Amino acid sequence: MEISPNTTCIGFIGTGVMGAAMAGHLLDAGYRLVVYNRSRSRAEGLLTRGAVWANTPAAVAQEADVIVTMVGYPQDVESIYLGADGLVAHAKPGALLIDMTTSSPRLAMRIYEAAKARGVRALDAPVSGGDVGARQATLTIMVGGDEADFLLAQPVFSRLGKNIVHQGPAGAGQYTKMCNQIALASTMVGVCEAMAYAIRAGLEPKKVLASIGTGAAASWPLQNLVPRMLASDFAPGFYVKHFLKDMAIAIASAEEMGLRLPGVQLAKSLYERLAAAYGDDMGTQALWLVYRDAETKADTTRPAAEQGGREGS
Incomplete structure (x- = not known):
C-alpha cells in the first residue's frame, strides 16, 4: 500500500x-x-x-x-x-x-x-x-x-x-500526549498567576509579557494564550471540557503506575471551578477568569488606603 x-x-x-x-x-x-x-x-x-x-x-x-x-x-x-x-x-x-x-x-x-x-x-x-x-x-x-x-x-x-x-x-503516542498535558496543566496555572501578580504589583501586564515572554519562563501558553487572556478573548482553540478530560486521563493513568501528580490535580480543581462558574465551552485560556474574579473581589474588600497605595506605586 x-x-x-x-x-x-x-x-x-x-x-x-x-x-x-x-x-x-x-x-x-x-x-x-x-x-x-x-x-x-x-x-x-x-x-x-x-x-x-x-x-x-x-x-x-x-x-x-x-x-x-x-x-x-x-x-x-x-x-x-x-x-x-x-x-x-x-x-x-x-x-x-x-x-x-x-x-x-x-x-x-x-x-x-x-x-x-x-x-x-x-x-x-x-x-x-x-x-x-x-x-x-x-x-x-x-x-x-x-x-x-x-x-x-x-x-x-x-x-x-x-x-x-x-x-x-501502540499506546506510546497517547502516553506522550499525557506528558504534554501534564506539563501544560501546571504551565497554565503559572502563566495566570504571573499575570495576577503583575497586576497586583501595579505593573502593565503587556509590558511584563514583553520581558518574560522570551526569557527563561518562555512557553507557548505565555506567548500565545496570555495575549488572548488579557484581551478577554476566550474563544476556544482548545476547549476547557477537553482539557478537563485530558487531565482526568493523565491522573488515572498515573495512578495505574503508582504515581501522584499534585500539580495536575491542582490545575484540574481550578478548571473545575472555572467550568462551574462559566461553563466548559471556552478555550483553556479562560482559566484567567478564576484569577480575574479573585482580583476583582480583592479590590472590593481591600482597604481604600491600600488600594490607593497600590495604584500610586
Whole structure:
C-alpha cells in the first residue's frame, strides 16, 4: 500500500475546531476525502470544497483506504472504532486507521490489537498545537504503533504537522500526549498567576509579557494564550471540557503506575471551578477568569488606603 493523492481515499471523522482545518489540508493536497461528523453542519465547509459526506463511520470505513479520527472523548473513540458499526469491523483489509484524538493509552492498545486481528493497521497519533497549529499545519504529532505503519503514514502526517515522532508501540503516542498535558496543566496555572501578580504589583501586564515572554519562563501558553487572556478573548482553540478530560486521563493513568501528580490535580480543581462558574465551552485560556474574579473581589474588600497605595506605586 502506498499513500498518494492519486491512489488513496482518506476518511476523516470529527470536523470540529481542529479537525476541519486538518481535513482541509488533506483536501488541498489533492486527496479524495470522505467525511463524517455527528453534526453535518460542522462539515459543510469541507463539503463545499469537494469532500464527500458519509452517513456513518461504517460508511467511511467502506470507502476509505486511510481513516483519520479527531473526536472529543475516549468513549467516542471506543464507539467509533470498536462498536458493531465501527471502523475496525468495517475497514478494508490492510486499511490504515489513525486516531489523532487525545484519548486513553490503554484504549489505544485495545484498538491496535482488535485491528491487527482483522488485518487492519492502527496508529495512535495525538497532536499538540491547538487551533493555530491545526490551521497552519504545524502540529506536533506523537505516534504509537508499528514503525512500518508510522512510515507508511508519513504523507498524511506531513500535511498536518512539522514535529512528527514515532514514540514506540501502540499506546506510546497517547502516553506522550499525557506528558504534554501534564506539563501544560501546571504551565497554565503559572502563566495566570504571573499575570495576577503583575497586576497586583501595579505593573502593565503587556509590558511584563514583553520581558518574560522570551526569557527563561518562555512557553507557548505565555506567548500565545496570555495575549488572548488579557484581551478577554476566550474563544476556544482548545476547549476547557477537553482539557478537563485530558487531565482526568493523565491522573488515572498515573495512578495505574503508582504515581501522584499534585500539580495536575491542582490545575484540574481550578478548571473545575472555572467550568462551574462559566461553563466548559471556552478555550483553556479562560482559566484567567478564576484569577480575574479573585482580583476583582480583592479590590472590593481591600482597604481604600491600600488600594490607593497600590495604584500610586
